[in-house]
Amino acid sequence: MALKMVKGSIDRMFDKNLQDLVRGIRNHKEDEAKYISQCIDEIKQELKQDNIAVKANAVCKLTYLQMLGYDISWAAFNIIEVMSASKFTFKRIGYLAASQCFHEGTDVIMLTTNQIRKDLSSPSQYDTGVALTGLACFVTPDLARDLANDIMTLMSHTKPYIRKKAVLIMYKVFLKYPESLRPAFPRLKEKLEDPDPGVQSAAVNVICELARRNPKNYLSLAPLFFKLMTSSTNNWVLIKIIKLFGALTPLEPRLGKKLIEPLTNLIHSTSAMSLLYECVNTVIAVLISLSSGMPNHSASIQLCVQKLRILIEDSDQNLKYLGLLAMSKILKTHPKSVQSHKDLILQCLDDKDESIRLRALDLLYGMVSKKNLMEIVKKLMTHVDKAEGTTYRDELLTKIIDICSQSNYQYITNFEWYISILVELTRLEGTRHGHLIAAQMLDVAIRVKAIRKFAVSQMSALLDSAHLVASNTQRNGICEVLYAAAWICGEFSEHLQEPQLTLEAMLRPKVTTLPGHIQAVYVQNVLKLYAAVLQQRERTGTLQAAQAATQLLVDRLPQFVQSADLEVQERASCILQLVKYIQKLQAKDVPVAEEVSALFAGELNPVAPKAQKKVPVPEGLDLDAWINEPPSDSESEDEAPKAIFHEDEQKPTRPRQPEVDEEELARRREARKQEQANNPFYIKSSPSPQKRYQDAPGVEHIPVVQIDLSVPLKVPGMPASDQYVKLEQERRHRQRLEKDRKRKKQRKEKRREGHHRRHSSLHTESDEDIAPAQQVDIVTEEMPENALPSDEDDKDPNDPYRALDIDLDKPLADSEKLPVQKHRNAESPQSPDKEAVPGAEKKSKKLKKKDTKQHREKERRKGKGKGKGKKKSSKHKKKKHKKEKEEEAKDKRKARRRKAPSEEVAEEPVHNGTLDGEPLPPLSSYCLLAEDTYIKMTYDVQSSLQKDSQVTVSVILENLSRSFLKSMELNVLDSLNTKMARPEGASVHDGVPVPFQLPPGVSNEAQFVFTVQSIAMAQKLKGTLSFIAKNDQGSTHEKLDFKLHFSCSSYLITTPCSSDAFAKLLESGDLSMSSIRVGSITTSFQNLLAKICFHHHFSVVERVDSCASMYSRSVQGHHICLLVKQGENSVSVDGKCSDPTLLSNLLDEMKVTLAQC
């Protein structure tokens, strides 16, 4: 042994330690990779040795290599070995390596549970500390579940060092194992007032993280935090609390009012900039949540803006940055107070720091108005020219587009100006955002009808100079605009002055160098242009010229036919054939223009992105009905009735549209026009856009062709946007004068008429006063008629924080305990003191809960009533509708929240039932097992999720005799499928002793664990209870036979399920379905649901009138979904489950339950 030790240390002498490794790597700069692979081989050798010091040294070196990017997961097992070393030095190395490379996918991680538990309870605080630190980095759901209870105990450790670590790690545990939140929360709350500031800070930290994700659940802590805020002097804690308040105030405006004063005081008093900044931030949040415009609050806003200005003007760039950041928050609600600092923000645009410039850009977005948009964009355009890096320039470009297009082009008064800005942007070199510009061009041209003529002229010029845009391969991104240009010219070709020229431009050989998708658009739109040219020529009677155009196409199109792009090729050859046919007709002097343009008749309106989703299913259309009979299947399952679940709507089975002929189409188009004309929500095209267009002054003066070859980058023929700024100013001036004149006139008239109404003669030019240059009618995006209201909020179901949305104010239920590690034997008979909890006490608790529940329910109803009152008072129809929806949504949400915790679900419908006025008989799940003169046995079967395939049978034994019953033993004949868990070492024929004795007249409960293999079928087990009955006469040995019945329902666990998840589940399509119908039901639907919940362990997902969806899960993870519908005197239950046998057995059991109703 001693020799071995010596040998070990001699081996050690030749090992490299971490320093040697680092030094070696530094000395092998040329062949680093080779050297490291050599080192890794050495490390592998070291890991094979028994000496833990050698192993630890090796693992330490691996941690270094991990930092350099080497995968060390292969050594995971060795890391665990080092973690379990007894010396702190080694343990620490092991945990460090684990924290760097373990994650949820590491399979050996489950081996660590016991080691970590041991370390957590170690007498040395540093062992515990190191385990906690490591665990914080690699905790998995399994570890969290198994260790939650141990960590919770540590929260009350005597050493503050451990306490604060335990408190912090709880957040990670909550994330991985949300069920632990409620049981642990009271203690966490307690730690907010821990004497140690570090622990307190940790608790604040954890609660702030929790509250940030689900603030509403933490509102009740506000008073406590308020106290902390006024008493604490720790800036970290203060900052966290103030940030938390910022998240809470939007939910509770009263809190905000209270906060303003102490926060203002802090702002005035603190010298710490970080604290000042957070205070300002939270005051802003408060002010946003309060109704604006209250006089005493405008002072607070002023204070904030003033402080922020100081920050922005500071020479410290960090403060400048944060000042701008906070300013953008104020901007959303109080734009006026920020707009006065426009100078400062524009100045920041020139800052050398890109982060600051970006922030300033963000602010600009909210500062534009109709008045200053042109000015601001002009300034940005000069920045675009100056910008050095492409990223910043691209950012500027997107910002310009964002600013201009925000809220449906609200601030644009002159779309000609906007189009010319877009055209100017196409000159940008190397931008990635060509598609953005193109999208804007298309959007504007489609939605602003009045601008089309101008847009078309600009686009045709752009097409004409396409060689400039597309010539440079480096500027490939920008050639996307040609896509838009070609489409606009084609679609609105009726506005083109010289379609022939544009047609020629689009057929140039150069075009074939463009990307395929753009060429495809070119080809398609060439035909549109051609149609326009034909029409023009035929109208003027120059048939010769029309034929020339045809010839042009016939000559040029073949270059596209040869294209490598399939789309281009296909379209081109199609169109070429068509044109050749037209040519033949033209040769016979047949007028063709009408027919060719009929190809593109009708108008394309923009369609809202969500439109498709909102198309309602027309009445009488059954999307699930087969169009053709399905191939007959021998299995009977398919004969199940049609699915009733809503999710089936989404299946893309659509009846094929019958072919419609031209006439029918025309008729329909007419009908739609009629419909649109009558629809007040449809913004119609102005009857004469041309005429209005002429109202815009000065457009004629702009030179249309202005070829400037000396500056090749400039797209010729484009009026500079600057000119518009000037023109716009003139126009506004004129408008103002006109308005003044009118006003005077009005006043005169009024005076003449004798009206004495006050009339403001103050001359201020507000936004509203500026009339747009073009009478702009922005065509709204089309939605299907009677579109479904959107109710789904796009929440991410995979959000890890969503699981933590747990009501924390509800009293803890008995079942809500953290899993405690038990010895295996403990699974079978429980100690009597634990199980002897008299039923009465439980019941009283239940009653209490019931009361509070009812109370809450009443309150909820009251709230609803109020809502209704409000609804009635509101006159606006639309508003009313909206409110109604909100109210509904709220109720739904509430209902869902109420249903969340599993243990409540079974009871809840009961309360609802009582509210309905129909009392429900007390439900008991215990049923008789066996009875004789000595003893009465009742039992219940429960399953729990934590141990799959295990069920617990609770048997209540009641002594009916005058004898003393002892040595009770329960034995069951195991079946292949179901076996009783017996103490270790016992044979299958041994009974399990009941851990208590029964004096006369006493009852007690014992629990027995059974393992089940298949849960698809109900099971019956024969068993015997043997006991010794002892009385004055002596003792006798007695036996009582029984039959244990495991119903399928007993394998189900009440599991709450959100309606989203429920719908997803049904959509997944891997559930088979079955259904039953039970007639002559007299009880109310409410009671019916309660019974199903109680006896069959289901939870209600959603209930609408006499229809409810319910959900449950089996111990083995089968999902069971039910749809219960009440008809007249009958109830139908449709079920879906991943296991058809289980489902049919379940439904049979349910049939029996329902038949008793």
Place this chain on the structure above:
Amino acid sequence: MIQAILVFNNHGKPRLVRFYQHFPEEIQQQIVRETFHLVLKRDDNICNFLEGGSLIGGSDYKLIYRHYATLYFVFCVDSSESELGILDLIQVFVETLDKCFENVCELDLIFHMDKVHYILQEVVMGGMVLETNMNEIVAQIEAQNRLEKSEGGLSAAPARAVSAVKNINLPEIPRNINIGDLNIKVPNLSQFV
């Protein structure tokens, strides 16, 4: 929450890589590289915040960094952290390093990466700020060092002797390269005590 803490030198060589969310090693290296290129571009006199949204997590995340002589200390944090608070935390961390290594320089970080990790573990745990009081942090570190010493440390005496012999042949290791003025304070910021 803090998502990651990276320390690298002026040439982008990692000196400490601590992620609080799992990334495979190659992604980690890529993040370090990209972060390095982001901060390298920036002058020392511009702001210490960077919106590096695409690197880790989403737009909620920010890079907050400080540059000390040859080293960059970069924290990637989400919006629940106070920006100026994290700047102070970096300062606390560096000052703690300075105390524990006595005039810390890049070489200390190079050769004692494990120790740097242990110090960091007393400041930040699992992505959450554990302690901001420097005296408390140093006290805990020293207590653990004493514990390690009492156990004989990782390198037992013979090994240390060997390593001393090995050192003789090597060119002299430059020591005491100061990393410049460590007492760069955020102006107008009160220290968290």
